[in-house]
Amino acid sequence: MSSRIPDTHAEAWALLPWLANGRLPATDREWVEAHVAQCAECRGELDAQRRVATQINREKLPDPAGTEEQRSFNKLWARIEASESAAPSASIAAGGSVSRSSRTLRWLAAAVVVQGFGLALFGFNALRSNHSDGGFVTVADVPAQRLNAPALRLVFSPEASMASINTLLTHQGLSIVSGPGTSGNFTAELSAEAQASGASADSVAAVISKDPNVTFAQPVAR
Amino acid sequence: MALKSVESQSPRAPVGSPDASERELLERIARSKDQVAFRTLYSSYYQRLSRLLARMSVRREDIEEVINDTFWVVWTKAGEFRGASQLSTWIIGIAYRRALNALRRAKIRPVSDEPFDEDSISVMSTDAAETDGQWLALGLSRLPVEQRMALELTYTLGHSCEEVAAILDCPVNTVKTRLFRARETLKLVLPDLAGMTGDKS
Numbered sequence: 087m088s089s090r091i092p093d094t095h096a097e098a099w100a101l102l103p104w105l106a107n108g109r110l111p112a113t114d115r116e117w118v119e120a121h122v123a124q125c126a127e128c129r130g131e132l133d134a135q136r137r138v139a140t141q142i143n144r145e146k147l148p149d150p151a152g153t154e155e156q157r158s159f160n161k162l163w164a165r166i167e168a169s170e171s172a173a174p175s176a177s178i179a180a181g182g183s184v185s186r187s188s189r190t191l192r193w194l195a196a197a198v199v200v201q202g203f204g205l206a207l208f209g210f211n212a213l214r215s216n217h218s219d220g221g222f223v224t225v226a227d228v229p230a231q232r233l234n235a236p237a238l239r240l241v242f243s244p245e246a247s248m249a250s251i252n253t254l255l256t257h258q259g260l261s262i263v264s265g266p267g268t269s270g271n272f273t274a275e276l277s278a279e280a281q282a283s284g285a286s287a288d289s290v291a292a293v294i295s296k297d298p299n300v301t302f303a304q305p306v307a308r
Numbered sequence: 309m310a311l312k313s314v315e316s317q318s319p320r321a322p323v324g325s326p327d328a329s330e331r332e333l334l335e336r337i338a339r340s341k342d343q344v345a346f347r348t349l350y351s352s353y354y355q356r357l358s359r360l361l362a363r364m365s366v367r368r369e370d371i372e373e374v375i376n377d378t379f380w381v382v383w384t385k386a387g388e389f390r391g392a393s394q395l396s397t398w399i400i401g402i403a404y405r406r407a408l409n410a411l412r413r414a415k416i417r418p419v420s421d422e423p424f425d426e427d428s429i430s431v432m433s434t435d436a437a438e439t440d441g442q443w444l445a446l447g448l449s450r451l452p453v454e455q456r457m458a459l460e461l462t463y464t465l466g467h468s469c470e471e472v473a474a475i476l477d478c479p480v481n482t483v484k485t486r487l488f489r490a491r492e493t494l495k496l497v498l499p500d501l502a503g504m505t506g507d508k509s
Contacts, residue, residue, distance in 0.1 A: 100484040101469070103491075109468040131491075138494060139463035141444045154372075155354045159347060162376040166383055 095121070098128055106135040157307040164239050164304050168271040171241040171302040235275040236287035237263065237306040238294070242272070246299035254299055258290050259283075273306060330395045338386035350379055353396075356465060357403050363460045364407050364453055374410065378403040393474060400465070401475040404457065411453075447497035455490035458483055 098121040104110040105118055122128045238260065242251055255262065259280025265272030276287060287305035295303040330352065336345035354375060361371045381402050389398060448456055454476065461467045461475060473480045 100488055103462050103487050104469050107462055107466050109462075109466060109471075111468070134495075135491070138444070138459075138491075138498075142448075142459065142463045145444060155351065158354070158372045158376060159350055161372070162350070162379055163343070165376070165380065 095125065095128070098122065098125070099131065102128065102132050102135055106132060106139055160304070160307045164306070167302050167304065168239060168241055171271075233263070233273070233275060233306065235278070236281065237273055237275045238287055238291050239302070239304050239306050240265075240272045240274055240294070240300060241302035243299050243301050250299050254294065254297060258294055259285060260290070260294075271302070327394050327396065331391065334382070334386050334389060334395060337383065338389070341383075346379075346383060349382065353379075353399055357400070359464065360400065360457070360460055361403065361407055363448075363456050364404075364411070366407050366411065370410075374403060374407045377406050381406075394471060396465075397467075397471050397474045400461070401477065404475055405477065408453075443498050444494075447494040450497060451490050451493055454478075455486045455493070458486040459490050462487065 098118045101110060101114060101118050102122075105115065105122070110118060122132055254260075255274065259277040260274040261277060262272050262274050276285060276290060280290070291303045291305050294300050330349060333342075333345040333349045336342035337349070357375050357378065358371055361374055362368070366374060378399065382399060389395070448459070451459070457476060458472055461472045462469075467475065469480055469483050473483045476483065
C-alpha cells in the first residue's frame with residue numbers, strides 16, 4: 087500500500103469501524119489516528135462505534151450446544167461416507183466389462199426388491215406422518231425426519247446377494263424404511279423386539295459394519 | 309465452486325497464528341482425508357457460522373444445512389485451496405454465498421421480517437445493557453442483510469475491510485459504503501448512540 091496521506095474527514099470517517107476493531111493497516115492507522123486526535127466529531131463517532139461493537143458482541147443469538155454440533159457433524163459425516171462408499175460401485179457400473187456388468191445388474195436387481203419393500207414401508211410411514219416441512223433437505227436428512235425407531239444408514243457391498251442382505255437384516259432385527267438414496271444408501275429401523283433384547287443403533291452398527299456385505303453402517307442421529 | 313483469490317489483499321498468516329494452525333488442518337484433510345482434522349476444523353467454525361447465518365436471518369433449523377453444505381465443499385475442495393487468502397475468509401465466504409443463494413431461491417426461509425415492536429422495549433428496565441441490546445436488535449432488524457453482514461464480520465468476527473470485501477464478494481468501497489449506511493441507520497434507532505456523536509460540521 088502506498089504511503090499517501092489523505093486529509094479528508096470523510097475518508098477517515100469511513101475507516102473508523104476498522105480503527106475500532108483494531109484491523110486498520112498500519113499505513114492507514116497512522117493518518118486516521120492523527121486526524122481523530124484533532125477532530126472531535128470523529129472521536130465521538132469512534133467512541134460510538136466501539137459501543138456498537140460491544141453491544142453486537144453482547145447480543146444473544148442462537149448459540150448451539152455441543153450436542154447439536156456433534157449431531158450436525160454426524161449427519162455430515164454420514165453424507166460423506168455414503169457418498170464415498172457409493173463411488174466405487176458407480177465406477178464399476180461405468181466399467182462396462184461383462185463380469186462387472188453382471189455383478190452390477192445383480193446388485194441393481196437386489197436393490198429394486200429391497201427398495202420395493204422399503205418403499206411400501208416408507209409410504210405407510212409417510213401417510214402416518216404430518217409431512218409439512220417445506221425446508222430444504224439433504225440425502226442424509228430425509229429419513230431422520232420420519233423415523234419411528236432407532237435407525238441405521240447402510241450401504242451394501244455390490245457383491246452382496248439378495249439372500250445375504252435379507253439374512254443379515256432379519257438377524258439384526260432391521261427393516262429397510264427408505265432407500266436407495268442418490269448415493270446408494272438405505273435407512274433401516276431397529277425392530278421393537280431387537281430393542282427389547284437390548285440392541286441399540288450403535289451396537290448394531292458396530293456389528294454390522296464388520297459384515298463383508300456392508301460397506302457403510304452408521305446410526306442415524308434423531 | 310470456483311475458489312476466490314484475494315492474493316493481493318491478504319498476507320499469508322504468520323506461523324503459529326490461528327490461521328496457520330487451521331491451514332495445517334486443511335492440508336491434512338487434503339493430503340490424507342484426515343477425519344480428526346476435519347472434525348477439529350468443523351468445530352472451530354460451527355459457532356461462528358451459526359451466529360453469522362442467524363444474523364443473515366437464516367432460520368435456526370436451516371443453519372445446520374448451510375454449515376454442512378459449506379463443510380462438504382471444504383472436504384471435497386480442500387486440495388484446491390491455494391493459500392492466497394485467510395482460510396477463514398474462504399470458509400466464511402462459502403457459507404455466505406451458500407446462504408445467500410439459498411435465501412434468494414427461497415430454498416430456505418428467512419426469519420420473518422415482521423416489524424419490530426418498539427413498545428416491547430422496556431423503558432422501565434433497570435438493566436441498561438439489556439435495554440441497549442433491545443434497541444440494537446431493533447436497529448439491526450431495519451438493516452438490509454448486506455449491511456448486517458458487514459457489521460457482524462467487522463465487529464464480531466473482527467475482519468479487516470479487505471477481508472469483508474472478499475467474503476461478501478464486493479469492492480472495498482462498497483463495504484465502506486454499507487457500513488457507513490448501517491451506522492447512520494443505527495444512529496436513528498439507538499438514542500444513546502445518536503447523542504454521543506456530537507454535531508456534524
